[in-house]
Amino acid sequence: MESQSQVLERLRTAFESRVTIPEKFRRTQLTNLMSMIKDNEEQIVNALHKDLTKPKFEAILSEVEIVMNELHCALSNLTSWMQPEYVSKNLATKLDECFVRREPLGVVLIIGPWNYPMQLLIVPLIGAIAAGNCVVIKPSEVSAATDNLITELIPKYLSKDCYAVVRGGAKETQALLKNRFDHIFYTGSQAVARVVLQAAAVHLTPVTLELGGKCPCLIYGRVNATAAAHRLVWSKFFNAGQSCVAPDYVLCSKATCDALVPALRQVLEDFYGSDIQKSPDMSRIVTPKHWTRLMGLLNRTKGKVIVGGEHDEKDRYIAPTVVVDVAEDDALMEEEIFGPILPILTIESLEESIKLTKTKEKPLAFYVFSDESSVVKKVLENSSSGGFCSNDGIVHMALPGLPFGGVGNSGFGHYHGHWGFEAFSHQRAVMLRGWALEKLNALRYPPYSDEKLSWLRWTTSPKSCSIM
C-alpha cells in the first residue's frame, strides 16, 4: 500500500511532466468520469442506500444526474473556458497583447462530506480536472459504502498517475493536511474548516470552504400555502434534512403558521403515506451518533411537536417533525439542525424576522416564500447569505450557471460550472510588448519632469483609448 507521501510524489511528478495540460487529456478524463457514472449507476444507488437509506429517486437526481449535468457542461464548454481572455488597454499599451490565461494550480486536494458523498466529491473533481490539475481525492469515511465504491472505481476509469484516492479518518486526514497542496477544497463543518485553514496557512495554500449554517425560511405576505408547503416539505425532508442548503427553520406570523401546519401535514401524507417509516422515499440518519444528537435536540426543545416526532433508534429513523412555539433561545436554534426537524418561530412582523436573522451567522442559503414581490425584494436586500432562493428550496444549487458557495461562517470561494473551473485555476496576467515606441517609454525614465508626467497621465488613463 502506497504511503501518502508516495502518492503525492507520484502526482507531483505527473503534473510536472505536463501531461494534464493539453485539452485532449482533460477531455478524455472527463469522458472517462462520465462512463464511470453511467456504467455504475446501480452500484452508486446501492452504496448510497446502504449509507443513508437514500431513495433511488433522490440518489439519481442529486448524486447521479447533477454530476452528469456538470460533466456535460464541462465537456461542452472546456474549449472556451481554456481560451485566453483578451482585455481592454490604455493608449500606452494599445499595441501590446494583453490577456489573462487560465492555468492549473498543480496538485489539489478535495475533501468530501458524507451527506451527498458522490455529488460533493465528484462535482469539485470535475472543476479540478477541467482546469488541468492533478487531484488527491479524500472521500468521507462516514459514508463507508460510497467511500469503498469511489476507491474502487476512480483508479479504473481515471489516470492513476494524476488522480489518487486517499482514505481514512481524522488521523489520516490530519496527516494528509501536513503536505503541501496548491489548493484545498473542503466541504464540511466550521470546526474542521478551521483546522484545514491552519494547515493551509503553513504552506500559503489557497482554500475553498463549503460549509453550512442555519438557512432561514421566511414566509410573509400573501402566500399560496399549499404550493409553499409542497416545496418546503420537499426541500426540508430531502435526504432526511441532511443538506447544507435545507431550510433549517421557518419564521412566519401566527396566522401563516396556522395555515401552514395543516398544509404541511397533508403534504407529508401525500408524499410519504400514513406510515412514513415504511415509505421507500424517506432517508435515514447517517450514523447512530447523529441520530442521538438530533434526538437530543428534540428532547430538549421547549416547543410543541405538532407533526411527527416518531423515531426508531435501530433503524436510525426520525419522522419528519414540525415543532411550533419555538423561541429564539430554544435548543433547536443553537446549531445547524441537519435533520428532519422543522422548527417554526412565530414572529408577527417581517422586519422583526429579518432582524433576528441578522443576529445569526451568515448561512449558506436564504429562503423566502411569498406571492408578494415586495416581500421577496425586502428580504433579498436586507440579508446576506451564500445564495438566495424565493418560493422554493435547494434548486438554485442545481444550476451550473450560478456560483455555489458561502459567505462568512458558511464559507468562501464557490464552484459549479465555469466557477468550478475558475476555482481550480490561476488567472495569470500576460502582457506581450513590442520593441517599438521606445521614445514613448522615455517619458517614464529619469530624470523626471513635470512635462513627462503630464504626457504619461494622458497615455495611461483608461479613458484615453476611447479617443482613438
Added chain:
Amino acid sequence: MSRQQLAVQRARKSFQTGKTKPLESRIHQLRNLLRFVTERRKDIAEAVKKDLSKSEHGTELFETLGVEGEIKLAIEKLAEWAAPRPVEKSLLTVSDEVFVHPEPLGVVLIIGAWNYPWAVTLQPLVGAIAAGNAAVIKPSEVCCHSAKVMEELLPRYLDKDLYPVVTGGVPETQELLRQRFDHIFYTGSSAVGKLVMEAAARNLTPVTLELGGKSPCYIDKNCDITVACRRITWGKFVNCGQTCIAPDYVLCEPSIQSRVQEEIKNCIKEFYTDDPKTFEDYGRIINKRHFKRIMALMEGSTVVVGGDSDESQCYIAPTVLKNVTGESKVMKEEIFGPLLPIITVSGVDEAIQFINEREKPLVIYVFSNENKLIKRVIAETSSGALLANDCLVHFTVSSLPFGGVGHSGMGCYHGRYGFDQLSHMRSCLIKQLKMEGVNSMRYPPHTAKKLGWARFFLLKQINLGRLRRMMLLAMFVGVASFVVQRFLR
C-alpha cells in the same frame, strides 16, 4: 477595550446602518478620496521623501498616478460592476429570474506595505469602498511619515467611522488581527502572510495576500539588447529596487553577458548620472535594518557596477553583480534592493529549469524577438503574471488582474478585479409559487416514470441561444415553404 477593537466595532456599527449600500454614497467617498490625493499631493510627496527619499515626481509617477486612475475607473464603472449579473438558465427556470448579485462583505482589513505606502494601501481601499464595505486601514509603521500623514489627513476626507486609519507596530497589528473581519487584504512578505492567514483562520476569514518572491528576468540573445537593458535598468532601480515586481535577477547566455553588463552600466549613468547619491531621482533604502540586510547579500559575488554605499544615508549605489550561481547568498532571498545579479545559463531550457526549481514568483520577465520562445516560457512556467519585453508596466493595465500564485500570493485586484475580490457574489433564483403542476414530477411518491421526466426536465441545461436559432430556422423554413407553395407553384 483596545483602540483597535474600538475602531473595528465602530466600523461594523457604521456598516450595519446600511449607509454604504447606495452607489451614490460609495461614489461620494471615492470622489473624496480623489480630492485627498490631488489636494494633498504636497503632503504625500513630503512624507514619501522623508521615508524613501523619493523625489516628488517619482511619488506622483509611482504612487498617486495609479491611485487616481483606479478611483476614476471605479467611479465610471461602478454602476456596471454592481449591477446584478444574469446567468444561463435551465429548461425549467426559463420563466424565473436567475442572476448573481454582487454584495458587500462587511468590514475589510487592509494592511499596507512600506515600499509604495500610498499605492498598495489606497488601491485596495478603492476596491473596498466600491464594493460597499467598511475598511480598517493599517499603514505600515516602517514608513512612519506616510503612516502619520495618512492617519492625520485621511479622516478629513473619508467617513471617519467607516474607514478608520489604525497605526502601530507589531503588537498593534496582532491586536487588530485578533478582531473579526469579513476579509483581510495583506501586502507584504510571505513570512508575515502566513501569520495573517493563520490569524484569519480563527474566524474563517477569507484573505487576499499580495506577497513577493524573486522575479526572474530572462534575456534571450535574439533581442534588442540595448532597449531590453534600458527597460530592465528602469524596472530594477525604481524605488531603489524596493518593488515587489522588480526584476530580481537576470538570466542570460554567457555570450551576451558582458554586453548586458555594459548596457546596464550605461543606462545607470544615463538615468541616475555619474553620482546617483546626489541625484534627486534616485532613492534610499527604507531603514538601517534593510540596508545591512542588502549589503550582506553581496557576499560571495563580484561587483561589476556600483557597489558603493553610505550607511548614514541608507544609500546603496545601483549595483550589478556577476559570478553569481543559484547557491550564492544573493539568490537565497528576495533582494528588494538595488543589486542586480546576472546568472549565466546555456539557453532558455536551462532558464526555464532554473525558474521552475524555485518558488512561483509574482512576475516573470522575458526579453526576446522570438514569439515562439516567449510562448514556451509562458507555457512551461508559472507566476503571478508574465511580461515580455518590458518591466513593471503590467501593473498599470487595470483590466489585468494583479496578484500572485503559490508563495507569491493568492487573490488579485486592480479595476474590476478589486471590486469582485471584495464583494460576495450571491446566487439568486427568484421563482413564483405558480406552475406547481410542473414541480410534481420531483415529489414523492417516486415512480420510474416521474424519474424519467425529472431527469430530462429538471437538470438539463439548454443553450437558449441555440434553441432560439433552431426555432428561427424552423420558422424560416415554415415561411419559405409557405411562400413557395403560395406564390411559386
